[in-house]
Amino acid sequence: MRSLMLRRLSSHLLTCTRGPCPGPVWMSCGIHAQLTTIAKYSNNSTPSYTMIYRLPHIKLLRAVSRLKLLQTGITVVILPPVYYLYLQGDLSLFFVCYSTGIAGFAGLMLYTASHFFRRVVGMMYLDPSQTTLKVSHLTFWGKRSDLFLPVSDVMTIADTGDATTETILRLKTYSGPETLYFSTYYGRIVDPEGFEKQQAGAVDSLKFP
Structure with a gap:
């Protein structure tokens, strides 16, 4: 049709x-x-790139990230009326301290969750020339963000010091300190050949710059 x-x-x-x-x-x-x-x-969202890795649970992480934002926002909105009622003598100090503690805990949890979720790799793609790796991850607001990395700049699993049997693996580059994380246990390698070529390409570029 x-x-x-x-x-x-x-x-x-x-x-x-x-x-x-x-x-x-x-x-x-x-x-x-x-x-x-x-x-x-x-057309697909990435017509010129081939997906080599996908984390099915990335949608759940995005939902949790946005839920934490909503929870924190509601908690912060509730605090001013609580302080106002306390100054009017309608609330006890214990209730004010309890509400403030809940708000602080929610903010801490939001920061911790966002710090972790923003470093989880949701998808990885290779361009047709197999020289550029496209990495998709979440932002602080739970939205998708794409990074375009030269394959020659991406560390192999051996170079990061991780073992292939580990559940969580690191994705790092030689030129920057930023570290992302992916998992071949919870995630799925869609294109094993492309994934191996991406790893081999990084090694080859080091040996023959």
Whole structure:
């Protein structure tokens, strides 16, 4: 159905370019917008990259990250009325201290969770030339962020000092101190050959710069 719609819209646009368009100008613009939208959602989000690794639990981590933001926001909003009622003599000091402690604990948990979640690799991709590694991870706000790293700059598992049998592995670069984490136990290597080439490519570039 989608491919048939694309053929019809493409045929209509081709007719418009060869001669007078059979309809108002706004109709042609609308059809062109529909064709662009359909083409956009028909393609994958990373058309020129091949996925080599995926963590299925990244959606759960994103939900927990956003939930912590919501919880912290609600806690912070509640504090001013609590202080106001305390100054009016309607609340006890114990309740104020308890509420403040809960808010502080929520903020600490948010920082700790975000510090960890932002370093978890959700997906890894290789470009067609197998020279660039695209790494997707979460931001502080629970959104997706992509890093583009030269394969030659990515440390192999042997260079990071991790054992292949470990549950959590480190993803590091030679040029920077930033450390991300991925897991072949909880995650899934979608393209084993591409994953091995990414690791081998880093080693080869070190030996033959």
